Amino acid sequence: MAVFAVCNAGNKLYIYAFLPLARIKRCNALFAMTTKSAKQQKLIERLHHKFRLVVVDDDTLEEQLSVRLSQMNLYVFISTLLVLMAALTAFVIIATPLKEYIPGYDDTGTRRKVYQLSVKSDSLERVVKQQNTFINNVKLVLSDETGEGNTITNLQNTPDTGAAPIHTNLDEITDEEMELRHNLEQETQFNTIGDENLNALQLRNTQIVNLFAPVKGVISANFDAGKAHYGIDINTAEKEPVKAAASGMVVMAEWTIDAGYVIAIQHTDNLVTFYKHNSALLKKSGSFVKAGDVIAFTGNSGEQSTGSHLHFELWHNQRPVNPTDFLDFN
Incomplete structure (x- = not known):
């Protein structure tokens, strides 16, 4: 079967007459390939076509900047800039805490830290409760609210429902009442001394018998529970x-009007030591100290101080004992 056909290849015109159909199909395919190749060539030429970007002064029309570029250069520059910005943004997010603000971000290390902090908080809560208990015991000792002091002052301030009313006028007090009060004071003094000896004996039976002298010096005021002087004064x-007499935990470190800077340490076996009239404190409440650690500096603070010295008290089972029975201050 012969067919008449016209084939345009490039700029040439081919006329086929009475050709087979297969030959015509090949001609059309060649025409399509040639057209596609021409379009690609035009695109490549357009991308590599050079342009000149000129910056001129608007007033003087003087050329300030001239850059020769093509569409290909512009595409490469913009693509490189976008890649660099994306890489920089990713680095900033990964290397900084900004990643925590990403929705759904979950760090295994953060979960572990949260768990550890929760465990520590529980432990600290138990320690705080223990410290509060120690502090309350110390406050009871300082204020003598335990009812176990058995001093003359306590007996005078304790009401007795079975006794006669207390006279506020000294002229109304009879000789019998004066004699009764004198006997009560003597009995109370003997009971106080007996309690001190018993408490000292109990302290010797405990494991804490090797105490460390907080300071060395001359004792200017001895222990006298009858006069409410529950410690000793060492001139320095x-x-x-000032050194810790034994290992323990600081349960009080504060300023008081009478005793100035005071620090108290809770030791094992219900043993508490007090250090008063200091010039400065080096430990805070809740700190753990070892025997011999420096906890303060001696001074003359407080209204009851008459000179540079250390007032040292030793309490066992909420009762004062004589520190000189266990320590050598010379």
């Missing part, structure tokens, strides 16, 4: 280091 120079 100003700002001498």
Whole structure:
């Protein structure tokens, strides 16, 4: 079967007459390929076509900047800039805490830290409760609210429902009442001394018998529970280091009007030591100290102080004992 056909290849015109159909199909395919190749060539030429970007002064029309570029250069520059910005943004997010603000972000290390902090908080809560208990016991000792002091002052301030009313006028007090009060005071003093000896004996039977002298010096005032002087005064120079008598935990470190800077340490076996009239404190409440650690400096603070010295008290089972029975301050 012969067919008449016209084939345009490039700029040439081919005329086929009485050709087979297969030959015509090949001609059309060649025409399509040639057209596609021409379009690609035009695109490549357009991408590599050079342009000149000129920046001129609007007033003087003087050329300030001239850059020769093509569409290909512009595409490469913009693509490189976008890639660099994306890489920089990813680095900032990964290397900084900003990643925590990403919705759905979950760090295994963060979960582990949260768990550890929760465990520590529970432990600290138990420690705080123990410290509060120690502090309350110390406050009871300082204020003598335990009812176990058995001092003359306590007996005078304790009401007795079976006794006669207390006279406020001294002229109304009879000789019998004066004699009764004198006997009560003597009995109370004997009971106080007996309690002190018993408490000292109990302390010797405990494991804490090797105590560390907080300072060295001359004792200016001895222990006298009958006069409510529950410790001893050691004369020292100003700002001498005060050392812990034994290992324990600081349950009080504060300023009081009468005793100045006071620090108290809770030891094992219900043993508490007090250090008063200091010039400065080096430990805070809740701190753990070892025997011999410097906890303060001696001074003359407080209204009851008459000179540079250390007032040292030793309490066992909420009762004062004589520190000189266990320590050598010379």
